[in-house]
Amino acid sequence: MLGGRSTVLFRMLHRKCRSQFYPRTNNTVSRTFVPDEKVPWDIIWEEYNPATFTASHINGQPWADPAITDSNFHPQWNRIDGNINRKSHMGQYQIVDFLPLNPLGRTGLRGRGVLGRWGPNHAADPIVTRWKRDESHNVEFHSVTKKPILQFIAIQRRDTGEWAIPGGMVDPGEMVTSTLKREFMEEALNILECGSDKIEKSNALIDKFFDEGEDIYHGYVDDPRNTDNAWMETVAMNFHDESGTSVGAFPLCAGDDAVNVRWMDISKELTLYASHNDFIAKVVAKHNSHW
Numbered sequence: 001m002l003g004g005r006s007t008v009l010f011r012m013l014h015r016k017c018r019s020q021f022y023p024r025t026n027n028t029v030s031r032t033f034v035p036d037e038k039v040p041w042d043i044i045w046e047e048y049n050p051a052t053f054t055a056s057h058i059n060g061q062p063w064a065d066p067a068i069t070d071s072n073f074h075p076q077w078n079r080i081d082g083n084i085n086r087k088s089h090m091g092q093y094q095i096v097d098f099l100p101l102n103p104l105g106r107t108g109l110r111g112r113g114v115l116g117r118w119g120p121n122h123a124a125d126p127i128v129t130r131w132k133r134d135e136s137h138n139v140e141f142h143s144v145t146k147k148p149i150l151q152f153i154a155i156q157r158r159d160t161g162e163w164a165i166p167g168g169m170v171d172p173g174e175m176v177t178s179t180l181k182r183e184f185m186e187e188a189l190n191i192l193e194c195g196s197d198k199i200e201k202s203n204a205l206i207d208k209f210f211d212e213g214e215d216i217y218h219g220y221v222d223d224p225r226n227t228d229n230a231w232m233e234t235v236a237m238n239f240h241d242e243s244g245t246s247v248g249a250f251p252l253c254a255g256d257d258a259v260n261v262r263w264m265d266i267s268k269e270l271t272l273y274a275s276h277n278d279f280i281a282k283v284v285a286k287h288n289s290h291w
């Protein structure tokens, strides 16, 4: 019999991290095929013996953990470990054979892949929205649903080419609220290269805007980079410019991990990176806008 926990896991079945090939390996690293019903760890699968892969370029990176076999590595699992957050939003994760286990279940690959941390890797996603308006600044309604159309700032990721929320990794010791603002400034406003006068003079306005976010989601992300022992989690928050006159009027300029940036109309036709569609759907529900 499946207990309550399995029911929750089934509801949150991860898929993007069970695709045949691991990303950024030119299809040289394959995952063991994991059928839906064998994803949860509590379904016994004795022959399950996937490959182990940790990308060599992460060795020695300041943002990455050492090898699990490194005798100087003494991680404090499920805790704040110095300035590294090894706690999961999903509750306590298990440690089996010295390795953390993905709380959503099997992915068909062991190791860390391209992720820096064993266990949870924490990100933050700022969802910046405004209403779509015509030249006279009137809010536009969709012809079929008759609901107002919401737009969000989307970036095109350098790594996969997919459109996404301009999120990023939480640095060691950094408050998530700071990550949300920092990633937005780096990827969507590129203040280093395009920082206009307008933005420089608007520092206080930007601070206030980022103080007034609303929680959208915190937890596991079905990210293609996840493995059995390392996975992405995020805190997604919505920052909404109701009048479209503050951040909603700023000139955009892609920077850092983004090759493109733009205001994107929100509808259910969007196909975004990882679980970003799900986060956007929650924002739509909050604003009762077109979907």
Ligand code: BGC
Residues within 6 Å of the ligand: 123, 124, 125, 164, 165, 166, 167, 168, 169, 221, 222, 223, 232, 233, 234, 274, 275
């Ligand atoms: C991205 C975030 C994303 C997270 C999980 C990070 O690399 O910057 O936008 O939510 O990965 O997929």
